[in-house]
Amino acid sequence: MQRIVFLDRATLAPQIALREPRFDHQLIEHDRTAPDQLLKRLAGASIAITNKVPLTKEILAQLPDLKLIAVAATGTDCVDKAACQQLGISVCNIRGYAINTVPEHTFALILALRRNLVAYRNDVLAGEWQKSGQFCFFTHAIHDLAGARLGIIGEGVLGQRVAEIGKAFGMLPMFAAHKGREGLGPLYTPWDDVLATSDIITVHSPLTSQTRNMLAMPEFRAMKRKPLIINTARGGLVDEDALVQALDEGLISGAGFDVTASEPPTEDNPLMRAAGRPNVVLTPHVAWASDEAQQCLADQLMDNIENFVSGAPTHLVHGAY
Known part of the structure; x- marks a missing residue:
């Protein structure tokens, strides 16, 4: 029997169905898991599911039964993959589920700010409006998307989809x-x-260590057209203190x-102060979270686990096979 432990089930909306795996198993779900609860909850588990709960080398080394970490997300920075390789633990992730939801949220932010x-x-x-005395008023500039130059950092499926939508708006996409x-x-x-x-x-x-704070003051000072900065990926990609300084200095026109x-x-986070x-x-990490995308994620999560147990693993980030 496979013992499966979902460490942070509350990272999926309650209306999202998580089907039972089609093999002999025990599935235990916890809404959230604190670091001091990890060892007790994962004791005897062969499969751990995590979305954002960190799994460090120190923890993994004390879990001899663990064979698979199924990450319920695309990003796997919460897992020490080098330790997994040393310990013979496979890691799989979710791919392609956010092809609509993240680009749509990206353009919701762009349109709101533009x-x-x-x-x-x-x-x-x-x-x-009432004070204006006419049918409309012009207290803030409005800009079309058509003709705007769209710089895209990241050329994966999400970046590609953003480029497609940008072209439909008449924008000029550029992959950095x-x-x-x-x-x-x-x-x-x-x-x-x-x-x-x-x-x-x-x-x-x-x-990654290479992309952390890839946008900081040197980059903001090089932005001659005072662009909007949009981030629906990971917070650590942009230096948040520098971002607020760039807003203060007028180096950029806005941030989504x-x-x-x-x-x-x-509460003292720079973006919270600027929100x-x-x-x-500023939205609460929900670009990925349309109901349709979450259900796709949940289904793929169980596919990954079933495929691993059957001996035909899918979406391995690191495989012990």
Whole structure:
């Protein structure tokens, strides 16, 4: 019998069905798991499911029965994969489930900021429409998407989909060459050119030691067109203190973020302090979370587990096979 432990079931909405695996098993679900609860809960488990609960080398070394970590997300930075390789633990993740939900949320943020929807809504609530004395008023600039240059950092399936939607709006998408690298082929626009010429820059990269804080003050100072900065990927990709400084100095025209470096953010988090500005929209890491996408994720999660147990693993990030 396979003992399966889901460490943070509450990271999926309660209406999302999680089907039972089609093999002899015991499935135990915990809404959330604190670090000091990990060893007790995973004792004897052969399969652990985690979305964001960290699994470190120290913990993994004390779990001799563990054979698979099924990450209920695409990002696997919560798992010490080097330790898994040493210990013979396989790691799989979820892929392709967010092909609609994340790009749609990205454009929701772009449209809200490009057309100053938050600022206009605030004005309407404050009675400015009535005070204007006419059928409309012009307290904030409005810009079309058509003709705008869209800098995309990250050329995976999400970045590609964002480019497709951008083209449908009449935008000019550019995929940024990897920071510090040249000669990556015709798909890419040089990193410095993307910074200098984009009206909107949107981030769709994994968080690694190489990508952490890839956008900081040197990059913001190189942004000649004062672009919007959109991040629906990982908070650590952008230096948050530098972002707020760039807003203060007028180096960028606004920010739409669905993620912060630590989640949930503390009250003194730079983005939390800036969230009340009309040119800043902060949402609580929900770009991925349409009901349709979550159900796709849940189904693929169980597919991955069933396939591993059957001897034909799928979506391995690291495999002990």
